[in-house]
Amino acid sequence: MSGVDKHRQKVLIVDDSEMNRNILSEMLGDEYDIIEAENGAEAVNILRKESVNISLVLLDIVMPVMDGYGVLAVMNSRHWIDDVPVIMISADNSVSSMRRAYELGITEFISRPFDALIVRHRVVNTIMLYAKQKRLVGMVADQIYEKEKDSSLMINILSHIVEFRNGESGMHVLNVQMLTEILLRQLVRQTDKYNISKADISLIGKASSLHDIGKISVPDHILNKPGRLTPEEFEIMKNHSVAGASMLEELTLYQDEPLVKIAYQICRWHHERYDGRGYPDGLKGEEIPISAQIVALADVYDALTSERVYKKAFSHEKSMEMIMNGECGCFNPILLECLQSASEAIEKVKAHNSDENEKQRENLALELMQYEELSASEETLRLLDYERMKNDFFASVSNELHFEYTVSPSMVSLYPNNSNMLELNELIAYPMDDERLTSIISMDELKELGLLLKHTSPDSPVVSYNCKARLNNEIHNINIICRSVWNSRSEFCGAIGKAADLGIA
Amino acid sequence: MTLKECYAALEGDYESVLSRLMTEKLVQKFALKFLDDASFNNLVKNMSESKWDDAFRDAHTLKGVCQNLSFTKLFSSSSTMTEALRDGNTEEAAKILSQVKADYEQTVSAIRELAV
Numbered sequence: 001m002s003g004v005d006k007h008r009q010k011v012l013i014v015d016d017s018e019m020n021r022n023i024l025s026e027m028l029g030d031e032y033d034i035i036e037a038e039n040g041a042e043a044v045n046i047l048r049k050e051s052v053n054i055s056l057v058l059l060d061i062v063m064p065v066m067d068g069y070g071v072l073a074v075m076n077s078r079h080w081i082d083d084v085p086v087i088m089i090s091a092d093n094s095v096s097s098m099r100r101a102y103e104l105g106i107t108e109f110i111s112r113p114f115d116a117l118i119v120r121h122r123v124v125n126t127i128m129l130y131a132k133q134k135r136l137v138g139m140v141a142d143q144i145y146e147k148e149k150d151s152s153l154m155i156n157i158l159s160h161i162v163e164f165r166n167g168e169s170g171m172h173v174l175n176v177q178m179l180t181e182i183l184l185r186q187l188v189r190q191t192d193k194y195n196i197s198k199a200d201i202s203l204i205g206k207a208s209s210l211h212d213i214g215k216i217s218v219p220d221h222i223l224n225k226p227g228r229l230t231p232e233e234f235e236i237m238k239n240h241s242v243a244g245a246s247m248l249e250e251l252t253l254y255q256d257e258p259l260v261k262i263a264y265q266i267c268r269w270h271h272e273r274y275d276g277r278g279y280p281d282g283l284k285g286e287e288i289p290i291s292a293q294i295v296a297l298a299d300v301y302d303a304l305t306s307e308r309v310y311k312k313a314f315s316h317e318k319s320m321e322m323i324m325n326g327e328c329g330c331f332n333p334i335l336l337e338c339l340q341s342a343s344e345a346i347e348k349v350k351a352h353n354s355d356e357n358e359k360q361r362e363n364l365a366l367e368l369m370q371y372e373e374l375s376a377s378e379e380t381l382r383l384l385d386y387e388r389m390k391n392d393f394f395a396s397v398s399n400e401l402h403f404e405y406t407v408s409p410s411m412v413s414l415y416p417n418n419s420n421m422l423e424l425n426e427l428i429a430y431p432m433d434d435e436r437l438t439s440i441i442s443m444d445e446l447k448e449l450g451l452l453l454k455h456t457s458p459d460s461p462v463v464s465y466n467c468k469a470r471l472n473n474e475i476h477n478i479n480i481i482c483r484s485v486w487n488s489r490s491e492f493c494g495a496i497g498k499a500a501d502l503g504i505a
Numbered sequence: 506m507t508l509k510e511c512y513a514a515l516e517g518d519y520e521s522v523l524s525r526l527m528t529e530k531l532v533q534k535f536a537l538k539f540l541d542d543a544s545f546n547n548l549v550k551n552m553s554e555s556k557w558d559d560a561f562r563d564a565h566t567l568k569g570v571c572q573n574l575s576f577t578k579l580f581s582s583s584s585t586m587t588e589a590l591r592d593g594n595t596e597e598a599a600k601i602l603s604q605v606k607a608d609y610e611q612t613v614s615a616i617r618e619l620a621v
Contacts, residue, residue, distance in 0.1 A: 016562070016566060017542075017569060017570060018542070019535065019539065019542050019573070020566075020570065020573065022538065023526075023573055026534075026535075062562055062566070063562075064559070091565065091568060091569045091572060112572045112573055113521075113522075113572045113573045113574075113575065114525065114573055115524075116525060116527045117527070
């Protein structure tokens with residue numbers, strides 16, 4: 001079959017009746033790698049490990065521990081449902097159950113009794129459909145990745161060229177870009193006033209790289225003069241903003257491109273001041289486009305913290321002070337707030353810019369975030385796999401117990417070697433009701449920990465809790481350190497943590 | 506005993522199951538497997554211990570298997586049993602249990618003949 005993956009597809013069959021699992025397995029024949037689960041919790045565990053490697057789930061409704069709807073709920077909350085098709089298999093054909101299942105995102109509903117040919121056709125069709133979609137999504141995402149890589153490359157090269165005559169590396173341009181993006185992200189967190197979308201942030205960031213192209217028109221002896229500039233020399237220097245803007249205006253073909261429009265704003269007006277005493281046009285307050293305002297601030301900060309022919313580098317703190325005091329230009333108060341709030345991230349910029357991979361990943365993430373349909377591409381999956389592998393490795397070589405907890409659905413997951421140690425399941429649904437867990441740590445102590453976690457906040461998410469645990473029939477003192485996890489709406493949605501054995505009580 | 510005779514003895518639908526599972530070999534395989542299926546035994550046990558929710562699931566599973574294998578008679582009684590338990594009608598369920606037991610016996614003795 002053309003266009004379908006060469007290696008065998010994995011199909012997960014979830015049904016509490018071994019007989020049913022066997023019948024379905026037989027009907028699917030030898031073409032697929034069959035994985036079986038006998039209840040919802042097992043199914044979730046398998047999905048957690050295999051995730052988008054599963055080509056299809058055949059899901060029963062009525063099962064102990066966690067039923068079919070429970071599995072669908074998890075698949076929805078973790079967004080596995082977007083990539084993994086689910087065919088519900090059930091004897092329950094009532095309209096209400098079918099509706100409920102469809103609302104939870106199933107692809108198909110097969111009722112009993114099973115007909116071999118029909119089951120096989122529907123399975124094959126569903127898998128092919130999703131495989132095709134996945135391939136297309138992957139192709140688009142890979143294209144974006146390539147485009148992003150190329151444009152980052154171009155910017156890198158460009159910035160080296162621009163900075164070449166200054167005797168500097170291309171770092172200034174890259175720093176300004178990063179600073180611009182950080183300030184923009186902070187700005188949209190603080191206010192809606194400027195109507196800036198994620199796409200805009202990316203665009204303004206890119207355009208900021210062009211802010212000093214006008215310096216090409218400034219003669220060497222002025223550009224690199226170590227002493228004070230004479231008034232005439234200063235005028236020539238100041239002209240770089242107009243020069244840069246003119247160069248962009250001359251791109252007759254591209255005048256309508258957003259990138260060019262924004263780059264024009266930035267080039268021409270990144271030396272304006274909020275109080276109107278800047279150059280070249282003396283724009284005041286909000287007459288200055290926000291893109292130019294932001295780049296102006298980023299430019300000043302980077303200039304202060306860098307060594308130049310005419311000055312040494314100031315520290316982060318000193319630079320912040322000088323800017324906030326109004327010693328180095330006059331800025332929009334909102335932007336000054338943003339500068340303060342993002343101070344920590346800003347300080348890291350110098351160090352980070354040497355890490356190209358980091359930058360690429362950030363850019364990639366920013367680009368992909370704009371397209372909600374692109375859930376995962378090959379590249380992002382690879383990155384994700386790598387992170388997962390790291391986590392699993394560290395958890396496995398640690399002496400402490402690593403765990404993850406989610407609020408909805410309520411469950412605790414442990415790493416395999418840990419769960420074996422304590423004879424607990426890797427995945428514990430409804431932990432408060434789990435007898436084996438509560439025989440190790442009392443329900444009261446679990447509740448107390450839960451309360452402590454709920455009272456944390458996104459800015460202060462870490463909790464350290466000492467309690468007792470029954471291990472091998474002895475009482476041990478244990479310390480649990482965990483960190484609450486918050487969703488995009490700043491709601492508490494879970495926690496990650498580790499428990500260390502402090503010894504026998 | 507042939508497969509067709511077996512199905513006659515347990516009052517199932519031979520034509521239906523053969524058309525759906527495609528080969529006699531497969532039908533025979535799963536019919537024999539039914540002897541190991543635990544749903545009926547679990548159902549009886551859970552009924553005696555008054556574990557109604559578990560019993561409901563067992564009845565439901567048993568009904569599903571019967572449907573897949575076209576064990577029409579056993580399907581019928583286990584179906585009624587499932588509905589009684591779904592509605593929480595435990596008295597009704599207890600009454601139906603004897604019918605289910607009888608149908609189950611009929612079914613497995615027919616299958617045992619097949620194994621010979």
